[in-house]
Amino acid sequence: MKLHHYKSMSVNTIVKYFCLTIVFTCLYYLLWLLMRIFLADQFITPTESMMPTLLPGDRIVVDKTIMGARIYSDFNFDRNGMDLKSWRTRGRRGVIPNDIVVFNFPHHNGKINFVINNVYAKRCIGIPGDSVSIVNGYFLNSNYKGQIGIKSMQDEFSNIPDSIFLPEVFSTIPYDGHFPWTIKNFGPLYLPRNGDYMRLTAKEGCLYRMILEWETGKSITCDWENDITLADGNALDSHVFTHDYYFMCGDNVGNSNDSRYWGMVPEEYIVGVVSHISYSIDKHTGKYRMNRVFKTPK
Secondary structure (H helix, E strand, C coil): CHHHHHHHHHHHHHHHHHHHHHHHHHHHHHHHHHHHHHCEEEEECCCCCCCCCCCCCEEEEEECCCCCCEEECCCCCCCCCECCCEEECCCCCCCCCCCEEEEECCEECCEECECCCCEEEEEEEECCCCEEEEECCEEEECCECCCCCCHHHHHHHHCCCHHHCCHHHHECCCCCCCCCCECCCEEEEECCCCCCEEECCHHHHHHCHHHHHHHHCCCEEEECCCCEEEECCEECCEEECCCCEEEEECCCCCCCCCHHHHCCEEHHHEEEEEEEEEEEECCCCCCECHHHCCECCC
16 A cells, blocks of 8 residues: 555656646746847857958847837748838837847848848948948948948958959949949938938939838839839829838948948848857857857947
8 A cells, every 4th residue: 555655656746747847848938939039139140241340150149128129910921021010119229320230131032021030230330310421441421420330441441442343242232323333432322211201303213212112012213314203104203201221231341241232221120239249159160269258249
């Protein structure tokens, strides 16, 4: 009788601990998921575009509390691109120039659409309401008087002869002969704010074609002879923007796929601001870079 009671107690204890393990595992996963959604998330830096600030193999922590966490309202994700449906919690502040920002790459198949796992890390050069330009390789912002990005990298970039660059590398948006812009001499380009009213000529239609198509849902063309913008073949004299737009570039200015090539980033596509590097692994050697653990990139 005592032996039977002992066996019964052992089975009950095992079942109890098994149930508790499941409960605590579920709670741990739930807390981990909530933290990733509302507080912070981690990403791996894959390329050299943000060197020397970020190195390939850096694990960067993105603070979502700064501008607020992005919450999806539609989970029917399409790897070929989709319309992003989301809202954002209240943040501590907005993105400012020089922030290092993680965002979903916004341009696929010649239009703005959302792919959930296609994320970039770049430095914010301009925010809504700014005019950004590049003069002989140096970034300028109409509303920010300090240094933007890494001066030593821009010094080096400025000294590279234009003839070194391939045409497909040297040319930039809007890829139109009316704008002889390059990766070294660019702009000025105004970054629209939500609510901004803009008169449209052929120039504005060319510069803002992709975001005008995104906001209006119409095909945008430019009639340079008559100096007008056309939406589905009809004259579009003006537009009130319904989104905020940012300009992002890599610190490795001579080797970065960024806003110079594909344009502005809508606010909704921003994941958050990089706060620190949790750890780093050299992808060539597989070794940890101990000098980068908990480093704050600037």
